[in-house]
Amino acid sequence: MSLVVYLAAALLALAAAVLFRRPRATTRNPLTVSTCMSITLGALVFVCSAPMTLAVVNDLTGVPNFGAPLTYGLLSAYSCSLLILLIHWRGGPPERVRRTVLRCVTAYGALIVVIVVLFVHADADVERLADLDTYYATTPFMREMTVLYLVGHGVATVVMCALCLKWLREVTGLLRTGLLLIMAGSAVDLVGFQLAKYTAVAARWAGGDLDFLSTSLAPPMASLAALLCSAGFTLPRLLPPARAHWRCLGDHRRLRPLWTRVRSVSVAPRPPGGWWQSPRQRLHWREVAIHDALLALAPYFDDGVRERVRDSAVRAGRSAHEARMTAEAAMLTDAARRAAAREQPLEPPSTYRLYATEVSDSSGLVELAHAVRQSPVSDTAREGTVRTSHGFNHG
Structure with a gap:
């Protein structure tokens, strides 16, 4: 007993x-x-x-x-x-x-x-x-x-x-x-x-x-x-x-593809603490770091890549929103590649605003991360980048 x-x-x-x-x-x-x-x-x-x-x-x-x-x-x-x-x-x-x-x-x-x-x-x-x-x-x-x-x-x-x-x-x-x-x-x-x-x-x-x-x-x-x-x-x-903790853990995990793609340009300071941080704290830091990276990559955004991939997605039967997210993922991946190669930012800089920066919660970043994981930059997009970049340099 x-x-x-x-x-x-x-x-x-x-x-x-x-x-x-x-x-x-x-x-x-x-x-x-x-x-x-x-x-x-x-x-x-x-x-x-x-x-x-x-x-x-x-x-x-x-x-x-x-x-x-x-x-x-x-x-x-x-x-x-x-x-x-x-x-x-x-x-x-x-x-x-x-x-x-x-x-x-x-x-x-x-x-x-x-x-x-x-x-x-x-x-x-x-x-x-x-x-x-x-x-x-x-x-x-x-x-x-x-x-x-x-x-x-x-x-x-x-x-x-x-x-x-x-x-x-x-x-x-x-x-x-x-x-x-x-x-x-x-x-x-x-x-x-x-x-x-x-x-x-x-x-x-x-x-x-x-x-x-x-x-x-x-x-x-x-x-x-x-x-x-x-x-x-x-x-x-x-x-x-x-x-709430479980949702934060899920969003933190779903943001991993996007974070992996842009982490090299993020300069957000890592907060004190380690694995004992709450899921909400870890998610918040990753969101801040990703937004910091997106700001750093903005000068490398190529509207030509985005428009080309978006038009291709629409022709493939994607909805307008799906096409937008796929195009943003391609443009972001191309920008991260060019920044890693230490290429010069595009002139004039793009004024395009990502969907992830238009929403207040983490849903936009999660959608962008999913698009990055599902649709890496194709050779066509990269060719478009080269042509657009040359056009900007000679314009």
Whole structure:
């Protein structure tokens, strides 16, 4: 069982680390802070509830079953953090949010105090690492402590389900998906963890033995529930930037043919950093460097090459835009060849403006890169370059 809960704790800790990847920006966002706190507390609950951890805690403190109030207190804090997270996620007037959060903290803070007091007054000298709830189900004070932590966690779960169900009617997209995951996790928690615990404890009260529900079924169900809820909270926050990073990586890769063609004339300074730069930063630098190269190649643009290739593409059945991009790619490749050969710029210089410089995003450069990769300069274009160049020199 320890392996299962440790794995769940590791996955939760990883999710919190990803959300907390930029501490300065994170601490200014209450929603991100509450999300990280909830996931971190969930990970701590799993770590503390593992039998191996319980044995270490009991040995270090010298108190049999000291890990029980520690775990139940953390579970109550985790339940409170989930409600606080939903309150921040829902939003509203700051004063109302502050009052609601304070009420949650007060209620669950009192619950934690009561759990500790009950444990102090209970007679629980026999260490139980896996079946404490059922072993002490009929023991005064321990019985009440078990019921209280389950009720506190159950109230938080039911309230969370009710809020998600109400909010589900108002949202769409990723936020709706996140709410559905939270509700699925809450359902697993209610049925697989809480109902199993209640049933096992009630069986002990009735003189029966259904301990396997508490020791074998409840822990993995709790792990699954926590992972589903954490995915519901983090997915709407992580997926959009992940998609944006993926698009930036794709555009960066698609610009490679164009960058390879013009990089020899670019003098844009490389920014500090290396492979750890974000995809957006790397894409931005490549776009800047390419635009710098296009500016350097402008004096070598040959309108004769462009017009010749464009007319040929139109005759071949290309659309006007496709013909333009093919012609620009040919003209650019010819300009890069002439600049690399240290030939003299054309006189008078071309006043033509590339399509890539007319659009504000990277789509124009991506189209130009695709055209450069698909249509290298032909011999006909090069012959046209020679003739046009001579015409300019003698004009």
